Amino acid sequence: MASSETTLPAPVRGQPENRLVVAGQWRLMWLRFRKHKLAMAGGVVTILIYLVVAFAEFLAPTAPEDYKAAYSYAPPQMLHFISMKSGSPSLLLHVNGYKIEVDKQAGRRNFVADPEVEIPVGLFVRGAPYRLWGLIPLDVHLIGPLNDRDPMFLLGADRLGRDMLSRMIYGARISMSVGLIGVSIALVLGILLGGLSGYFGGGVDTLIQRLIEFLQSLPSIPLWIGLAAAIPPDVDPVLVYFLITVILSGLGWTGLARVVRGRFFALKTEDFIKAARLDGNSSLRIIVRHMVPSFLSHIIAVVTLAIPAMILSETALSFLGVGLRPPIVSWGVLLSEAQNIRSLAQAPWLLLPGGCVVIAVLSLNFLGDGLRDAMDPYA
Structure with a gap:
């Protein structure tokens, strides 16, 4: 009787053996995310911003509180690489000095670039001492004038003669960390309360949902202003700084809690959850070890999209003068100095921190949008 089995021919030497390559879930998500060009760009910009946050002391030419009162509202200086001071072109990293012109009609002095004065600038120069990450004592800065007494304001100076570039770099640390820490606290509250609401249902669900609806019905900005x-x-x-972070996170967990509640309602009837319950696992263990990891990728996307809202909230509160206050340096605190129209007309570079907020928020939104699409690679 003929055999029903089919014999496969042996692979021929020199020819590649046929293989079926099956990509895993995370591999599929990465391939889907890589196709989102704006998300890739947003991820690169976000990583660069947080690198600036991590190495703020090294990247900033001066400390944020250092000032040169004689250079109040000094305009930005351009970096030059070719020096003509000796009569022939020579390679020299420098900025031009300032000369003062008096505007008699406006009754003020104006700083004008003086090409006859060249201020040498160096890389990895020694300057004000600091502790990197609060641990490592250093005094090396990425860029700065070779003589500390010479002015160098690559992005201009504020009303007290403080370097805007240094203050914007230090401001990134506060503004970006408020968003990160605030979202971390909101994440814990959202998963905990949303998980309890979706897992137990009944009276617990009703109580938590009414609390969420009450908080969401309140106007956000007036409430933030009142609390701050x-x-x-x-x-x-x-x-x-701590209280502002708590205020923002205490009101920002409701959206995530709603998402978690819906996912828990869908998951608690799954077979693996029933098996974990029959195996004697506690409710907390089932939530933390089984339910939350099953949609962790979705939580990552939601959190990434929530960070920009936290940054904008902090910036708005600080801009209105009821959030963070000097001597703390954040982008919102820096923008509060641009409220004076006269100062803004004299020094438009005071709006540069607003550009930092726009870039950070857009990059995080693009990143979060790409992550949200990548979380469902089969769609």
Whole structure:
């Protein structure tokens, strides 16, 4: 009787053996994310911003509180690589100095670039000492004038003669960390309360959902302003930073809680959850070890999209003067100096921190949008 089995021919030497390559879930998500060009660009920009945050002391030419009162509202200087001072072109990294012109009609002095004065600029120069990450004592800065007494304001100076570039770099640390820490706290609250609501249902679900609806019905900006204004003005700046972060995160968890609740309602009837319950696992263990990891990728996308909202909230509060306050440096605090129309007309570079906010928010939104699409690679 003929055999029903089919014998496959042996692979011929020199020819590649046929293989079926099956990509895993994370591999499929990466391939889907890589096709999203704006998300890739947003991810690169976001990584660069957080690298600036991590190495702010090294990248900033000066400390944020250092000032040169004689150069109030000094305009930005351009970096030059070719020096003509000796009569023939020579390679020299420098910026031009300033000369003062008096505007008699406006009654003010104006700084004008003086090409006759060349201020040498170096890379990896020694300057104000600092502690990198609060641990490593250093005094090396990426760029700076070779003589500390010479002015170098690549992005201009503010009303006290402080370097805007240095203050924007230090401001990135505060503004970006407020978003990151605030979202981390909101993540814990959203997963905990949303998980309890979706897992237990009944009265617990009703109570938590009514609380969420109450918080979402309140107008955000007036509520933030009221809570932030309740902080006494003589409170330590570090405590103000902590309280503002708590306020933002305490009101920003509701959207994530709704998402988690819906996912828990769908998952709690799955077979692997029933098996974990019959195996004697506690409710907390089932939530943390089984349910949350099953949609962790979706949570990552939601969190990435929530960080820009936190950054904008901090910037708005600080701009209105009820958020972070000097001597803390954030992008919102820096923008608060641009409220004066006269100062803004004299020094339009005071709006540059607003450009940083736009770039950071757009990059995070593009990144979050790409992650959200990549989380469902089969769509």
